[in-house]
Structures are given as structure tokens and as C-alpha cells.
Amino acid sequence: MEKVVVIGLGLIGGSMALSLKQNHSRKIIGIDLNSDHAQQAINLGIVDKIGELTTVSDAAIVIIAVPVDAIPDVAVAVLDLIGTETLVFDVGSVKERVCDRIKDHPKRGNFVAAHPIAGTEYSGPEAAFIGLFKKKRNMICEPEKTHPKLLEKACALFEELEMKTEMMCPLEHDKHIAYVSHLSHISSFMLGKTVLEIEPNEATIFAMAGSGFESTVRLAKSSPAMWAPIFMQNKTNVLKSLEEYIRNLETFKKHIENHEKKEVFRIMEETNRIKNILNGISK
Amino acid sequence: MEKVVVIGLGLIGGSMALSLKQNHSRKIIGIDLNSDHAQQAINLGIVDKIGELTTVSDAAIVIIAVPVDAIPDVAVAVLDLIGTETLVFDVGSVKERVCDRIKDHPKRGNFVAAHPIAGTEYSGPEAAFIGLFKKKRNMICEPEKTHPKLLEKACALFEELEMKTEMMCPLEHDKHIAYVSHLSHISSFMLGKTVLEIEPNEATIFAMAGSGFESTVRLAKSSPAMWAPIFMQNKTNVLKSLEEYIRNLETFKKHIENHEKKEVFRIMEETNRIKNILNGISK
Numbered sequence: 001m002e003k004v005v006v007i008g009l010g011l012i013g014g015s016m017a018l019s020l021k022q023n024h025s026r027k028i029i030g031i032d033l034n035s036d037h038a039q040q041a042i043n044l045g046i047v048d049k050i051g052e053l054t055t056v057s058d059a060a061i062v063i064i065a066v067p068v069d070a071i072p073d074v075a076v077a078v079l080d081l082i083g084t085e086t087l088v089f090d091v092g093s094v095k096e097r098v099c100d101r102i103k104d105h106p107k108r109g110n111f112v113a114a115h116p117i118a119g120t121e122y123s124g125p126e127a128a129f130i131g132l133f134k135k136k137r138n139m140i141c142e143p144e145k146t147h148p149k150l151l152e153k154a155c156a157l158f159e160e161l162e163m164k165t166e167m168m169c170p171l172e173h174d175k176h177i178a179y180v181s182h183l184s185h186i187s188s189f190m191l192g193k194t195v196l197e198i199e200p201n202e203a204t205i206f207a208m209a210g211s212g213f214e215s216t217v218r219l220a221k222s223s224p225a226m227w228a229p230i231f232m233q234n235k236t237n238v239l240k241s242l243e244e245y246i247r248n249l250e251t252f253k254k255h256i257e258n259h260e261k262k263e264v265f266r267i268m269e270e271t272n273r274i275k276n277i278l279n280g281i282s283k
Numbered sequence: 284m285e286k287v288v289v290i291g292l293g294l295i296g297g298s299m300a301l302s303l304k305q306n307h308s309r310k311i312i313g314i315d316l317n318s319d320h321a322q323q324a325i326n327l328g329i330v331d332k333i334g335e336l337t338t339v340s341d342a343a344i345v346i347i348a349v350p351v352d353a354i355p356d357v358a359v360a361v362l363d364l365i366g367t368e369t370l371v372f373d374v375g376s377v378k379e380r381v382c383d384r385i386k387d388h389p390k391r392g393n394f395v396a397a398h399p400i401a402g403t404e405y406s407g408p409e410a411a412f413i414g415l416f417k418k419k420r421n422m423i424c425e426p427e428k429t430h431p432k433l434l435e436k437a438c439a440l441f442e443e444l445e446m447k448t449e450m451m452c453p454l455e456h457d458k459h460i461a462y463v464s465h466l467s468h469i470s471s472f473m474l475g476k477t478v479l480e481i482e483p484n485e486a487t488i489f490a491m492a493g494s495g496f497e498s499t500v501r502l503a504k505s506s507p508a509m510w511a512p513i514f515m516q517n518k519t520n521v522l523k524s525l526e527e528y529i530r531n532l533e534t535f536k537k538h539i540e541n542h543e544k545k546e547v548f549r550i551m552e553e554t555n556r557i558k559n560i561l562n563g564i565s566k
Contacts, residue, residue, distance in 0.1 A: 117491060117492075117493045118493060118494075119493065119494075119495065120494075121495075136493065137490055137491065137493075139490075139491070166490055173491075176482065176487050176491050177491055179477065179478050179481050179482060180478060180482070180487075180488055180491050180492040180493075180496045181491070181492070181493060181495060181496060183474065183477065183478070184474060184495050184496045184498075184499040184500070185495065186532070186535060187470050187474050187499060187532075188499050189535075189550070189551055189554050190528060190531045190532050190535060191466065191467060191470050191528065192554045192557040193531050193550065193553070193554045194462065194466065194524065194527050194528045194531050195462050195463055195466070195557075196553075196554065196556070196557060196560075197527065197531075198462050198524070198527065199459065199462060199463070202559075202560055202563075204459050204463075205463055205560050205563075206560065206563040207420055207422075207449055208400060208420065208422070208456075208459050208460055208463045208464070209400075209463040209464070209560070210400045210401060210402065210419065210420075210463075210464060211401075211402075211403075212402065212404075212464060212467050212468065212501075212502050213463045213464060213467045214561055215467075215498050215499070215501050215502065216467040216470060216471050216498070216499050216501070216502060217467070217557055217561065218495075218498050218499070218561070219495050219498065219499060220551075220554050220555070220557045221555060221557060221558045221561065222551075224547075224548045224551035224552045224555065225548075227551060228544055228547045228548040228551060229544070231539050231547060232539065232542060232544050232547070235539055235540075235542070238539060239536060239539060239540060241477065241481070242532065242535075242536045242539075243536070244477050244480065244481065245473060245474065245477045245532070246529060246532050246533065246536070248473040248476050248477050248480075249469070249470075249473050249525065249528070249529050249532070250529065252469060252472075252473060252525075253522060253525045253526070253529070256514050256515065256518055256521060256522060256525075257518075257522060259515060259518070261511055261512070261515050264507075264511045264514060264515070265507045265508075265511040267472070267476065268472055268503075268505075268507035268510060268511060269507045270476070270479075271472050271475045271476045271479065271503050272503070272504060272507065273479070274475040274478075274479060274500055274503045274504060275504045276485075277479075277485055277488050277489065277492070278497055278500065278501070278504065280485075280488075280489040
């Protein structure tokens, strides 16, 4: 039996456990500080049993799927305990901090800094499902720092999940992901907040909000426990993206104020080319 | 045969024509300034034939589905031409301007100021489909100014489209819709613009953008020809909503800057109650 330890049994860790469990030659041990989540993971058949951190010592694979602020410490604790053949990877949405933290660890070669780009607005073990990762992208940072054999093993595992893996340096990863993921979450949360403030009578929102609002505000359902640490850990890039977003909103507002309809039209028309990009994502 | 004239054969007018055409006792005449759209509407079987504005004179129903900046003039032109029994309604997303423009027209009683809240990010006759309005809301403003018999006829027609109609005064309508619809479109367009500016290499966006980005930026595919006039015509409310949105973004940014994680968490957690509202919309 191949022993797989999954630390953090939320949407991502839980879905990974469920997916890897389909291969019956694996035994999945779950770890979660939240005992309700641990119990749910057992009840839902996401893991075979619940273990302690020391259980990683004879594991074949250890997956770290805790909130990003906890990843660096957990990564060090895990690397301290594992044997020479164990593959350890994290799935966090920010990569510079963890890479930096473990860079001089004697077991750095056992670690893969990964970011499988998949998720929904739901969280916890109950949100986990097989197929979350299917046809999605996975990013791996600093592949040259992982033992080639273990890197290969990690890549095979992501392929098993039907993911396409690309390599990227942590600095680049954190910069790009701020724009295409973290900023979307903030724009959505703030849209939700603005509407809730102006519309204390929720019946009006029910009545008048259509599918457009639903789509733009969907991410405002996301878990603060997962996302607050992401914004904090990727602070510099998130702030920069937010600044540019706010500047664009200010400019657009000014054009409306001055009744510069042509300018408003031009900006929207130029932005329409996002169509081609979205077609690419959907494919 | 009941003669129905649809002015403006885009997503909304086209879908309305298609839906009403299912009743074969109707003859649908289409009008569109854009001759390509008119030809497409014929080719796609959206309308039975293309006509001139004068054709409204003996119509039973006239639907005004042109961009909102053109609605007031078209409404007056149509009311000038129709007979005493004709029902005229518009479908625009801003209601104050058109209501104000026709308030003293001798045929005001023939007019219904409607806003069927339905749409997609696509536009033109090719985007039209039967079922766009199904299970969606329709708002009617100033119902007391329409002849009761014609108001009843309009309500029956929206019921035929499987819409639920609610009444609301134009000022209230324009205020609420700015928050739950117009602001979503601006937040989405500016998100798209910000990402396109920072990521001139579109391959990176393809690679790293997930379903979250796709959802929040979807509305940035919308038609500038439809939306620029909406922002302009609902200027006061749109500016107010934008101002509050920007203020919320600035405050959130400040909390991240100052590393006030608890505050960031709290704001997100409070905003999570949008879940209940979205469940209401989806039902």
C-alpha cells in the first residue's frame, strides 16, 4: 500500500484525497486541526483514517493543503520528519514565501512547490469532489530544486488528476496570480459588500439581480479563512493589482462624469478582447 | 393575425420576437437601423419580415428594444403614429428618462415602461434565443399611467414569457439597478482592463486564469453599444454606486497594507451573507 498523508481536509485537500483514493493501492491518512472537518472527512469517505503529524515519517506522499499562512511552518515540520524517499508538495496559491522558507532545508529536494489552479466558491470537506482538478492547470515552482525522481513522481500524480503542469518561478507566479485570481476575489467581495450596504432590504436584491450580478459576485461566497491569508501573504502584488484596478475605475468614473461617451465606449470595446482569452480558458 | 412590431433586433428584441413568434396567430415585423442585423433576423427566422417605422400604425403590439439613449425619441415617434388600441412597451435598463419624456404625450396610456431583467454577455440577433426570459423578473414602472386594459395585456404577455412582474417607481428602479446590474458590468470591465494591461502576454492569462476569473470577468464581453448609453443615462446612480465601490476597495486595500488581517477576515465574513441572496436568485 502506498501511504498518502493529506494535511488540511478542505476543498482542495479533500478533493485531492478523494481523487487519489480512487487508486485502491493507496491508503489515505488525513490530518486536520479542525476536529469537525476531520470527522466529516471520515464520514464522507474522503480519507481512510485520521492521523497525527508524526504519521508522515513513513509516508510515500505528503500533501500540504492548509491555509497559506500555515504552509511554511507545516512544510518545515513535515520535511523534518520524513524519510529520504517521501514526496512532499503544497498546493498554496502563493509560492514565494514557502520556497524561501525551506530553501536551505536538508530535505529541500523532497519538496515540490505546486499550485493546482482549481477551486470553487465553497469550502470544507463537504465541498470536496473528484474531478475538481480535471483539465485544469497546475503550476510548479523551482522544479530544479526537487530531486528529479521525485519531481517526476509529482508530475505523474498531477497527470493522474488530468492536470496540465507548467513551470514558473515563484516571483512570476505570485505576480501573475495576483492579477488573474486574487484581484478577482477582492473585486467580487467588494461588489458584494457595496450592494449589501446600499440594499439592506434583501428582497430588492432578489427581485432585481440577474445572472450578471450572480456571476460577478460569486467569489464573494469564498472562505475568509482561506483567502485572508492569501491576500496578506501576497501583499505586494495584491496591492499593486488593486491600485491599478482602482485607478482604472477612477478614470472610467471620470469619463462618465464628464459625459465622455466616446471614451467610455472605446475603453469597453478594447476590453472586449478578453473574449478571446476566455474562449481559451474554457477550452 | 396579431401584428407585433419589434424595433431593435438585438439580444433582447430578437429573443422577444422569437418567443412571441411561437404563437402562430402573430405576425412579427422587425425594424433595425443596422441592415446587417435586419438581414440576420430574417435569415435566422426571428421575424416574419422587415418593415418601416410607419408600420406601427396598425400594430397590436410595439416593442422598443433599442439602446437606452435612443428609447425616448423612438417612444415618442411610435406613440405619434399608433392607433388607440396599440400596446407599446420598451425594455430598457433605465426608466426615469423615458417615463419623463413621454409623461405628457396624449398616448401615454398606451405605453408600458418595462424592464425584463434578462440577458447574456452576447449581443446581436445571433445571440437571441427562446427562453431568455423564462423564470426571470420583469419590472414595470408607473403602471397607473397605462390604460388598465393595456397594462393587463402587457402583464399577460410577460406571463406568457414566464416572467414574474413587479411594480416599482422609475426613481427607485434606476437607483437599485445601478447597484445590482450596472455596477457589476463596470467592475467586470475594469477587471478585464486591468488584467489585459498587466498581462500583454495573453498566454500567461490562459495558463493561470481559472474559473473564478472567468466568472468575474464574463460581463466584460458585453456590448459597448448597449452598455455605454446605459451608464450615461443612469449617470447619477452609477456614479454613486461606483464611488461607494471604490471607497470599499480603498478601505480593504488599506487594511491589507496595514496587515490588519482580522479586519480583512471580518469584512469578508460579513460579505459571505451574499450566499443567502444568491441562493434566492438561483431558485
